């Protein structure tokens with residue numbers, strides 16, 4: 001155990017040392033880059049191998065409690081919330097989202113559905129929740145995000161199989177693809193600018209080729225994920241919010257049609273990919 005922790009620490013130091021270097025030091029370190037990348041990969045692998053080292057599991061527990069606790073103006077729990085498999089059925093539900101919900105007459109991803117249940121069942125005010133839906137650096141994931149983390153975790157080992165028979169489900173995937181490929185904003189970026197080629201990266205951050213099913217299957221099922229650099233769980237809605245921000249686009253509204261469509265597109269690309277949430281990200 002001690003040796004294991006020692007090795008984990010050494011790998012973490014190697015990974016963090018890179019972040020603490022200046023630009024000129026970095027360029028002289030280029031030759032060692034592959035070693036550094038290997039050390040970071042090793043560090044991540046060790047975190048994965050020891051599930052108790054993942055702080056995201058604390059939010060899984062928090063989410064489970066929140067789900068079952070009577071809350072909101074109506075003081076009821078979320079146990080009657082239908083995630084697509086019937087009221088209160090959680091296990092495996094995440095693998096079949098986003099999907100069309102007849103009661104809302106729209107396609108929803110997990111977080112949008114939770115927002116809907118919090119509003120309709122518990123009486124929370126939607127506008128209040130979506131005003132600041134994501135945590136700042138160092139803050140824990142918000143309550144809705146913790147519940148989403150628990151639900152995603154309950155689908156671990158399942159493979160993405162979001163339904164696609166309903167016309168609105170087809171529409172959502174098509175809209176997501178159009179948004180993914182459309183260049184816009186002051187930088188004229190599309191998602192494809194950063195995520196449509198293999199092996200691309202910004203500094204040391206790998207940019208997954210999300211338009212390729214092979215890579216999408218590897219990473220999409222890892223969200224919500226614990227992000228080491230911001231020390232909290234980040235949900236998929238939050239991840240996309242941040243990418244929109246990087247594109248200098250108007251804020252991506254939580255639960256908006258655009259956000260659900262992008263997630264529908266990504267999950268469609270990841271169809272058949274395994275769910276392993278919450279994973280650990282840099």
Ligand code: HEC
Nearest residue numbers: 189190191193194202205206208219239243246247262282
């Ligand atoms: C300017 C480049 C850029 C653009 C444009 C961009 N992203 Fe990203 N994306 C990133 C970076 C950087 C990361 C995080 C890499 C890291 O933290 O290691 C990321 C990560 C992601 C991830 C998580 C990948 C993983 O490793 O699990 C997803 C999903 C994603 N982006 C989706 C999108 C979508 C959808 C769009 C378009 C709305 C988009 N991105 C536009 C740079 C970009």
